[in-house]
Amino acid sequence: MSKRREPRKEVQAMVRIFGTDSSGKVFTEKATVVNISRHGVELSDVQPKLNLDEIVGLTYGTNRVHFRVKWVGQSGTPKAGHVGLLNISPEKPLWDFPLPDATPDTYRGQISVERRQYPRFKCHNSVELHTPSGGSFWATIAELSVAGCFIEMAIPLQPGSAVRVGIWINEIKVWAESEVTYSTPGFGIGVKFNKISAADVERIRQFLGTLSPLGRKAGL
Secondary structure (H helix, E strand, C coil): CEECCCCCEEEEEEEEEEEECCCCCEEEEEEEEEEECCCEEEEECCCCCCCCCCEEEEEECCEEEEEEEEEECCCCCCCCCCEEEEECCCCCCCCCCCCCCCCCCCCEECCCCCCCCCCCEEEEEEEEEECCCCCEEEEEEEEECCCEEEEECCCCCCCCCEEEEEEEECCEEEEEEEEEEEEECCCEEEEEEEECCHHHHHHHHHHHCCCCECCCCCCC
């Protein structure tokens, strides 16, 4: 059982959802808004199978914002085809109608549980990416944990790609041999660290201690 952090408002609207499904296939299709909060939305009629914590995009009118998948309705239940999404760029407007006030409600509903080990923190650090073929990219990290990160890239690398990442933390660069775990066109990639020195892990840990976590269990 889970308690909502914000009140919901029932809304009837159509949006377009796009991203990468659980099999790694890129999709884009229409979905129906069931309800919204200041930072979240529940959709119905979502056909692709989505993984928890996947990044997807929503377009409404001319606005586009990306969200993180927080729960997925189980097949064979009234919530089949429903997903709950969290806005990870709340400073960007999506809707053209008033949102509910930011006060907690008392709703308790059954949702899928996130099973992540490490807390993830929002940040804005520069990063270098180097592929085995010799390609190099420069980008920005939007979320970081001691086990991985989410890197914003308009044209992301494919899931399963090996990549060496160098993350700037203050005046020091930490390095990790990594793997792309998921990819969302137009937004970026999730990366897990496969090989990183204990000293660099400690540098990341100390840096994260200066930031505020995203308010949930997370990690890569």
